[in-house]
Amino acid sequence: MTGYIKGMPQVSVKEKLVKYAEEVFRQRGFDGTSVQDITDAAGVPKGSFYNHFDSKQSLAAEIVRRYYQATDLSDLVASGAPLDRLRAHFLKQIKRTEQTGFAYGCLLGTFAAEVTTAGEKVKAAVHEGLASWTAAVAAVIAEAQARGEISSRYSPQDLATYMIDAFEGTALRIKVTGDPAILTHFLDITLSVLLL
Amino acid sequence: MTGYIKGMPQVSVKEKLVKYAEEVFRQRGFDGTSVQDITDAAGVPKGSFYNHFDSKQSLAAEIVRRYYQATDLSDLVASGAPLDRLRAHFLKQIKRTEQTGFAYGCLLGTFAAEVTTAGEKVKAAVHEGLASWTAAVAAVIAEAQARGEISSRYSPQDLATYMIDAFEGTALRIKVTGDPAILTHFLDITLSVLLL
16 A cells, blocks of 8 residues: 555646646636746746647647536436436536636637637637537437427527527626626526427 | 818728727737737837727727627617517627628627636626627517517516527637528527527
């Protein structure tokens, strides 16, 4: 057992860069963040950055991929009533946004806003993140439609897109107003009106 | 009449800065735009910038104010059925976004995403822009509720907020996907499901 202490893994420079850059990007956006800001936050020499990433774009794309891969979809694939699972899932997303700071919004939304300058790698990663999240939500909406619990007038894909875009727009407004109460309205209106 | 030519007003340096900066900000965002980018686009000396604006923040706030003051609200205050007026209004917003480039989204949304670094003046201007737009949409929703054309389960303010946030989130996704068709779904779903 004692060997574990001696052998404890060091956090690599690369992992430090990924860990601290996420917070800096969230707070300052893509263009508002310099490589120097990231290496300062990570406490590593600026020169070490390029041993691990060929550009700020590549690191940002990596962070976006990890962000959506870390999104907890467990409620969506659980058993139980589809609308309850959607509620549980979005409550978790609201909690996640609260924990990282409502003032900084959703990381996917932040990068989405800056894809014109953040470049193709970041754009592709955000696209994939939105697409996979939308597909997971759409699958639950499809179940609800199959069970006759909500209208089938619109496709699961269209409803899931609308729902997620409304969430992103709500998170965006909160960056400006500082009032997270509208996320509760978002969820109530979505589940009792949009998915009717 | 000939005097008019001699007396034709020159476009002032300040107006040139405002005019060209809007396009640069739209395409590159707040942090992605430098004062030099703006003066280059306007074709004026860099030094002239500070004769008219004390900072990039002040110019950005001015542009946001002009942007929402230029928003065409005529359909909202026209006569006719409330839902038809909402449709006409949002079709105009979609057209406006198309004309300035779907790839660059809505200017309010672009600045909203960057308020953490763009500072308090920009934040206040975006806040005011979202609030005035939401109030104008809410007034029409209130009319529809008073006429019994849509449910009064949620307040006009909450429904207008949801609708505008869904629009902003949709415009944000289009920056990433490049597919503006979802704006049509946004409008159809909003008017036939959300406002039911």
